[in-house]
Amino acid sequence: MPGKTQQTFIKITDWFLTGITIALTGYISFRFIMLMVGPILGITDSTTKLYYPVQFEVEEEGFAEIGNQKLPVKIKEAKAYALIQAPAPTGLLIPVKLMRFGMFGVIIWVLFLLRQIVRTVGKGNPFVPDNGKRLRWIGLSILAVTFFDFIHDILLNLFITPRLIFESIVTQSTLSLSIEDLLSAMVIIVIGEAFRIGAEMKKEQDLMI
């Protein structure tokens, strides 16, 4: 069993993860309900408005002060949040927005799995095959979120960004697939598999008299 300090640390981590899970679930549920019910009820506060990140090409020059030095700075790209109020292109926005909610759902699922792993650590027996499976699910979830994000970007750039018209600003479609996220997911999946095999070996070893 872990020592007293470790137990306290594990308890705090557990509470922290539980807190984040509850807060995120509450927030996402509220946003989801407002998105679905808001326009029907005529609620037009910020919760029903749809913001979308849009990448812009800009040509701005300025200076940045670092210590006593003034350095010339060029801004070439900027990210803005476009506010699109219902009922404008709602038909297209709803599925894209729903994908975002799906991604948050996956994040909540990952937090739940992480909390279960922390609890086994608290019980002093984290080397169980279930934790290997949990790690594999965490890796697969990160992979899913990365691909969701990529598809979300594609939909956004194909259907929404071209509809946005601004004076003197050129909207630029950008696609990005996070290599770091893909790599982390792969690493977690491999570690999970190694963990699962290790846990099975430990189980066998425990039954060696």
Add this chain to the structure above:
Amino acid sequence: MQGDKIRINLDVMMAKRKMSLKDLAEKVGITMANLSILKNGKAKGLRFNTLEAICRELDCQPGDILEYENE
């Protein structure tokens, strides 16, 4: 082969020698829980030194404890 198994006849030898689980565990130097796992056939393996100690304490041969069973 599936269906084949090694049967542990520890309870038979213990009864013959009139030795309790607690006494044997103490003499062999393993916990009662582990000896119980072994006695009930739940163990995945048996170390040579454990087998030696059991044979010494029960004054028997490994064949008296282990039996190959073909189902």
